[in-house]
Amino acid sequence: MRLSIPASAFVAAIVGFGGTLVLIIAASDAVGATQAQTASAVTALCLAMAVESLYLSWRTKMPVISAWSTPGAALIGASSGFSVEEAVAAFIITALLLVATGLFRPLTRLIAKIPASVASGMLAGIVVSFAINAVKTIPDDPWLILPLIAAFFVFRLFNPALSVLAVLVGGGLAAFLTGRVGGLPAPELSTLTLIVPDFSLSSAVSLALPLYLVTMASQNLSGLAVLRAAGYHPEPGPLITVTGLVSLLTAPFGALTSNLAAISAAICTGPDVHPDPAERWKTGPFYALFYLIFAIFGASLVAIFAVLPQSLILLVAGLGLMGPLANALAIALKDESERMAATVAFAVTASGLSLLGIGSAFWGLLAGLAVLTLDSFKKGK
Numbered sequence: 001m002r003l004s005i006p007a008s009a010f011v012a013a014i015v016g017f018g019g020t021l022v023l024i025i026a027a028s029d030a031v032g033a034t035q036a037q038t039a040s041a042v043t044a045l046c047l048a049m050a051v052e053s054l055y056l057s058w059r060t061k062m063p064v065i066s067a068w069s070t071p072g073a074a075l076i077g078a079s080s081g082f083s084v085e086e087a088v089a090a091f092i093i094t095a096l097l098l099v100a101t102g103l104f105r106p107l108t109r110l111i112a113k114i115p116a117s118v119a120s121g122m123l124a125g126i127v128v129s130f131a132i133n134a135v136k137t138i139p140d141d142p143w144l145i146l147p148l149i150a151a152f153f154v155f156r157l158f159n160p161a162l163s164v165l166a167v168l169v170g171g172g173l174a175a176f177l178t179g180r181v182g183g184l185p186a187p188e189l190s191t192l193t194l195i196v197p198d199f200s201l202s203s204a205v206s207l208a209l210p211l212y213l214v215t216m217a218s219q220n221l222s223g224l225a226v227l228r229a230a231g232y233h234p235e236p237g238p239l240i241t242v243t244g245l246v247s248l249l250t251a252p253f254g255a256l257t258s259n260l261a262a263i264s265a266a267i268c269t270g271p272d273v274h275p276d277p278a279e280r281w282k283t284g285p286f287y288a289l290f291y292l293i294f295a296i297f298g299a300s301l302v303a304i305f306a307v308l309p310q311s312l313i314l315l316v317a318g319l320g321l322m323g324p325l326a327n328a329l330a331i332a333l334k335d336e337s338e339r340m341a342a343t344v345a346f347a348v349t350a351s352g353l354s355l356l357g358i359g360s361a362f363w364g365l366l367a368g369l370a371v372l373t374l375d376s377f378k379k380g381k
Helices: 004-018 021-030 035-060 070-077 084-103 105-112 116-136 142-155 160-177 201-229 236-253 263-269 277-296 298-307 310-320 322-332 336-350 360-380
Strands: 066-068 258-260
Touching: 004 263, 004 277, 021 035, 021 070, 021 298, 021 310, 035 066, 035 236, 035 258, 035 277, 035 298, 066 070, 070 116, 070 201, 084 105, 084 201, 084 236, 105 236, 116 201, 116 310, 116 322, 116 336, 116 360, 142 160, 142 310, 160 310, 201 236, 201 258, 201 263, 201 360, 236 258, 263 277, 277 298, 310 322, 322 336, 336 360
Parallel strands: none
Antiparallel strands: 066 258
């Protein structure tokens, strides 16, 4: 076996886990989760990655790997007024919607028909607050933050995929060496904490529905596109069904929705992994192994994040979403005829509007589609 197979799987796992773990923690904080509940969520998510990637890669003999929903984590992290129990209920509803989508092809086609411009405008509205909050950390600790920002933009010239991880590790070391961190927690093995869901209409509409939409539009459809670009053509339904079922099993432990990977998948599907496309599926089992290791030590990793400066956490979250924000804005504004609708979706979502107990992501999508519909009438004339 070529060394490039486990090496690619390791890089993909590190990028997917280390680069976005801070978003999972931010999402947990936003819904008032305890440190134990956050550790449980991280552990359950890592187990989901391991099970899904191992099974799907082995079953299809393609490099099908999974990830947690990065825009979904941003959505939860930007929300307010919801409890962790309501968030778990939203995760369960989202998982059921994903299973239904996988089983009924018309649902997949319906989601695919949502204009990319409006969906991207909504996504940009969700993540822009993280980018803004990253900038706001500068006055809090300029001697720590400014060098890290400079390092991020220099490092990404050479290795964009690892630039966020480099800032996280470098910032953590700098914080520790300069006395900004009191003391490192003792190592501990992970445990799972069962959270009883609290179903409510507001969380279903404000959290579950937008989470489902961004997971499908920004993650699953993108993940399928990455596989197709690499020459693989799996049947979408079974893949989405499996990720939905696993998400349903892990949701009661606080785990966010899991889905097909896009960025991590790109690392595992190219010719650098193996010149023979039929051999690249073997990255899946190695990827699963690394996530199993992350699951075992998830509690310790969350404990380490808990003692890091809050400004560093906000910075890493914001920098980690700069790429998705730039990509979402580029797609949102690409088609001139849909530019106004996408801008409205962005503005309404970014406003944080809460109306009738329903969050801004839903209203942003609805507003964008409404403007797009009005524009279509003009074109028809």
